[in-house]
Amino acid sequence: MKKITDRNLIREYLLGRLNQQAEVEDNVSESIFFDDEMAEVVDSVEDELIEEYLEGSLDPVDRDAVTNYFLQAPERQEKLRFAKLLASHLSHEPKLANVACHRVVRPWHSDFRTYGLMAVLALVIITALTYVNGARRTQARLESELAQQKERSSALAAEAELLQPSIIPLTLVADRSRGAENGIPEILVKAATRRIAVDVPLQSSSSSSYEVRLENQGGGVPLWSARVSSLISSTGDARLVFDVPSSSIQSGAYSFVITPASQPNQSARYYDFRAKRSN
Secondary structure, eight states, X not given: OOOOOOHHHHHHHHTTOOTTOHHHHHHHHHHHHHOHHHHHHHHHHHHHHHHHHHHXXXXXXXXXXXXXXXXXXXXXXXXXXXXXXXXXXXXXXXXXXXXXXXXXXXXXXXXXXXXHHHHHHHHHHHHHHHXXXXXXHHHHHHHHHHHHHHHHHHHHHXXXXXXXXXXXXXXXXXXXXTOOGGGOOEEEEOTTOOEEEEEEEOSOOSXXXXXXXXXXXXXXXXXXXXXXXXXXOTTSOEEEEEEEESTTOOSEEEEEEEEETTOXXXXXXXXXXXXXXXX
């Protein structure tokens, strides 16, 4: 992050004139949040603007920017109120001293003590205001960082969701008559999964189409069914390739029941698998 020392640039920032220069404005904002020395410079420039505002030495354009932008911040309004009170007190003090002189002549060290106490009091008040402003600035910085972290977390979660595949593969090599109980394949169905791409190698290529049903372990009404044509490779191998929606798949055991369409009375083959739903 580039260190900023240009007081004129900081003044333009405080007057809201860098809104059309996003990169410069962001650089100044980050410097104020993370650089204590920069924060002190900003406080000094703020004091100059308030002093010039009260003196009436600002040109009309700067005065309008101070009124409509700079003084919208509560902590700057607090600074302005304090500056007005201090200026009012100092402007009335000589008058009160002149009136008192007609009645009694005070030694010089009495006035010195009075103004010394006033200076100490003013210093204490300014220190307190500086501390409060610093605490508010630190709180604002932490809140900004927390909001940015939440935005990053949400963005990362959305990206992770997009990176998850919407289609997962399932290859069923052996039917129930040939497969062992511990050899049943298992798939993990995530929240982003939309379809399951199924590949079933066939023992023969005597039939060109098959009736395929998806059933749960208890059988009953099929969860999905379709007539699927077999694919024959150049070497004569036959297989069924199809995809089914994952919306009806929950955690549990399922079977694809496959029967040749031309021989509906022939014994069906059951290709078992297990699914695990992960939200």
